[in-house]
Amino acid sequence: MHKNYRYFLMVAHLGSIKQAAEQLHISQPSLTSAMQKLESDIGVSLFHRRSKGMELTEYGKMLKEHVQQQQEQHNQLLHRLHDMHQREAGKLKLGTGDTWWELFVREAVSQHLKQAPKSSIELEFGNNLSLMHHLVQGEIDLFVGHEIRHLHERCRVQFVPLLQDREAVYVRGDHPLLKRNVQSISEVDASYPLIRVTPDHARHSVVLADHMKSQMGISSDVVRSTYNVDSFSASLDILRSSDAIMPYSSELSAWMMQKGFKTLFIDENKLGNVGIYHKLGCDDEKVLSMIERIRQRV
Structure with a gap:
């Protein structure tokens, strides 16, 4: 998964640049810059900047759903590859x-x-x-x-x-x-x-x-x-x-x-x-x- 997408999911989940930066082990300015670049590349605003933190816009909610699906598909692929390897080894x-x-x-x-x-x-x-x-x-x-x-x-x-x-x-x-x-x-x-x-x-x-x-689920004893x-x-x-x-x-x-x-x-x-x-x-x-x-x- 693209690095900025991973960063985006963390910010979307925590609603805070500071907390997300701590979890990702990067500086706040680097994370802020990454989110700004992502918005620039897509051409829409992904967050409402509030005094209490970051809130997803409707565009942001749509992107979050898409990125989560990508993440799930990637994890499923890794699981299948690992499973294939184990089965070749005798599983x-x-x-x-x-x-x-x-x-x-x-x-x-x-x-x-x-x-x-x-x-x-x-x-x-x-x-x-x-x-x-x-x-x-x-x-x-x-x-x-x-x-x-x-x-x-x-x-x-x-x-x-x-x-x-x-x-x-x-x-x-x-x-x-x-x-x-x-x-x-x-x-x-x-x-x-x-x-x-x-x-x-x-x-x-x-x-x-x-x-x-x-005919599935049909029962004569109702x-x-x-x-x-x-x-x-x-x-x-x-x-x-x-x-x-x-x-x-x-x-x-x-x-x-x-x-x-x-x-x-x-x-x-x-x-x-x-x-x-x-x-x-x-x-x-x-x-x-x-x-x-x-x-x-x-």
Whole structure:
């Protein structure tokens, strides 16, 4: 970033030539001269000189917004360059859902770190669409999650199947519904809230085929209260302290029981494939090694 732009942002932020000069470790006359030159080059006044300090004009506010955007883009570029360098040196960026981390991804990562103790690893937790978005953007190398139907053709990815699971509905250990023979959510009274763990967000719909985007967020249960929670841990806290019900993978039923929760029922009709997504044609040895480690754990 141009030196005078950096100076300008500091003056705009502090509203004082004196304080900005101290922060920038330059003299006040030098900073004043730099701001005058910047105004001369642009051809407009950037500041109102008040007795209490410097106040941005409308031109100054517009320039501040522009320079801040430039600064953010520059920082993003530096981050991407640093990340690229680390990945060339062996850094692995892995995405996963909380269920798969608890069941087998944790062990695969532990083995990876034991065999390559000096390597770097970055973990990204989230739902399928967000992780797919990160994969397509090149922000992660692979992720473990459910198979996503109707992906957009621009998503050049490959799916390695691992297992199949069903949707279970969990409740706290002393939930009143445990006294009933419930077999589907439609049989549960609408007074019991529904917890949706890490739900999909519209901003990640770019990975879906166009005809699927309009269906995101549509729910047939418009009466029941819904808690959309982006944290698995927070979802469990809510489940433990309320009468809510929580649909989640049946593969986690034993783990949930250890934590004091009960399986209300398992929906045999909601069957999903779980596997590993990676870029199509991937030949990165560290990615292929991690895929094999995960497959062995499953």
